[in-house]
Amino acid sequence: AQSVTQLDSQVPVFEEAPVELRCNYSSSVSVYLFWYVQYPNQGLQLLLKYLSGSTLVKGINGFEAEFNKSQTSFHLRKPSVHISDTAEYFCAVTYTGGFKTIFGAGTRLFVKA
């Protein structure tokens, strides 16, 4: 079955510290990978996406992610977080066979002063 696992439900971190949010997906021949951010009572905003090419993807707000095919992972990183980064982050995978997008359970990033 197709699945996306976000290993951490909550990640507390101090302001200006680095952070990594982990994401693993079930193996498939071809996938597209996404990270979204959601602020309270709002929809989803795309942070970055991997479609093909370079495995290191840079997105908005200083975030980046690295696609690792052998480990079926797509971890999100930011070298220095801000209070405003506090939000829910979702990893999502589109299996190209069906074009459905499946979401991980989400990781709550909480940035402390």
Added chain:
Amino acid sequence: GAVVSQHPSRVICKSGTSVKIECRSLDFQATTMFWYRQFPKKSLMLMATSNEGSKATYEQGVEKDKFLINHASLTLSTLTVTSAHPEDSSFYICSARHWTGQMMNTEAFFGQGTRLTVV
């Protein structure tokens, strides 16, 4: 990027009534739209896939008679929650994709969501 507009953003209804939520693609033609439901502090669960001009495909466990989906045009899909009950209270989000040339666009664009509260 492309814009998807969802309306209303919030709705409160009485138990037993029906509520319609609209999802519009504003600057592109959405051949396929998806409806998700999000419980508090939970992830998005795909409810159904809606293709223009055909019946929606529902995910396992989703009651098709309860959650009516209509995708009558390339820019509009609607989700109607029929005979709503308090347990239907949730955050509903739509997303849309479109064809670019010969393939479906790889990115789905999301609406801002609808907070439904059934009292």
